[in-house]
Amino acid sequence: MTRKQKKLIAGITVCSLMTGIYPAANAMHIMEGYLPVTFCIAWGVLCLPFAAAGFLKIKKTLAENPRAVTLLAMSGAFIFVISSLKIPSVTGSCSHMTGTGFGAILFGPCTVSVLGIIVLVFQAVLLAHGGLTTLGANTFSMAVAGPFVTYGIYKLCQKCRANRKAAVFLAASLGDLFTYCVTSVQLALAYPSESGGIAASAVKFLGVFAPTQIPLAIVEGLLTTAIVICLEAFAKSELKLIGYKGEA
């Protein structure tokens, strides 16, 4: 074997090992106890304004229409269940959706931030995905940053009269990718690299999680598109109930 062939084989081995050791690719919840206390508090404080805005919005909705309470709760449960079910993924390994991007398209980002916090608490306590000390950081990446980007892209595409399927796909998958980038930066801020500081560390975290998160973002985009199309075809009256505007 020549040197080149040896290198090639080594590269292939590394790649196959990399895909082999991912038994379950979850959305990227930072696990319990992984962040230092100062970062836990800082991210929590950063989420407060969004949570407060969402809380007031929900309060206003309920004052106008008390029936919305079961609808909101059912939506929260729906997001939890969708994110806890295995989805058919590229490599055949089991992975899970984030679900919050989909929620943002249906309910709007403010409502999703409050529902997202509750769903994250349930995920931590019932499924051991994420944790209570890292709740603030996870909320910021999954229930605030991701949904806002999804919603922004979705609205932007609607303004430009882009293809609907493309709009939903772009919004959901880019929102997912943004969540993954934010989480990597959060980890990098807490653990800067010994050579190269925060930026180098962010690149490392991005690289390590890329094999799971990039396929996941694409699958999430495809699935969200299919679900939204399916809903618009069959659930017009239900969508009106939750205040979803659709193609308008």
Added chain:
Amino acid sequence: MIIIDRLCYTSGLRYVNAMEKFVFSMLTLLLCVSSRSVTAAVLVLFVTGILTVGKGGIPLSRYIRLMSIPLVFLFLSTAAVLVNISRTPLDAFAIPFGSFYLTGSVKGILRGAQLILTALASVSCLYFLSLSTPLTDILGVLKKLHVPGLIIELMLLIYRYIFITLHTASAILTSQKSRLGNKNLRTARKAFAAMAGSLFILSVRRSCALYDAMEARCYNGRIQVLKEERPARYSEIFCIAGFEVFLFALIVVLKCKNSI
């Protein structure tokens, strides 16, 4: 259906005062995360493990399997903390890659080990709470801590609806599987989307019906139920306080010793 939820109802610690369990796990968690001390982490890992498995009666194999859920994240991100890419090799190990090195320092490896132990100990604290206290009891604790009523109400309803929705979803998935809905990736993706769509429609319809049913029983925005009071025992409070003080003292002593 959700394994942690099922186990916590059968735990031997289920009928201990919920506030005690909550305070114990949160204080231990905070001490663990804020100190990052290896000794404290090992101690916490043992104590919560013994409490959950020994006192709570959760099968050991189950407990170990549950502890391995976050291992993928732990493994990957600790690898990212340990390994550096740089032009100059560090002191512990260095694998050359062209003009760069995949390299790490002894200090970094120690820090990684510390991180792994702290994270595992924290997860064991979380498991102590979630494997001994049903979510409805935790909501009772949150109420005492003055979390807004609206949030608690939403949490209670969501908790109830999770099981209804999961039940519907699993029924749909079973019928899809029996019709070869997951034959290949294309059909599997189609089937999943169809399942999510009909799940959403069913959920919305059911939520409307549920509101009617609740309103017929005089629902006015609060579900009021009588709580079963389980007063805290002095011996238990004493043990918890003793343990936390011991842990705190241990951490302080170790910190002082290291700084000298």
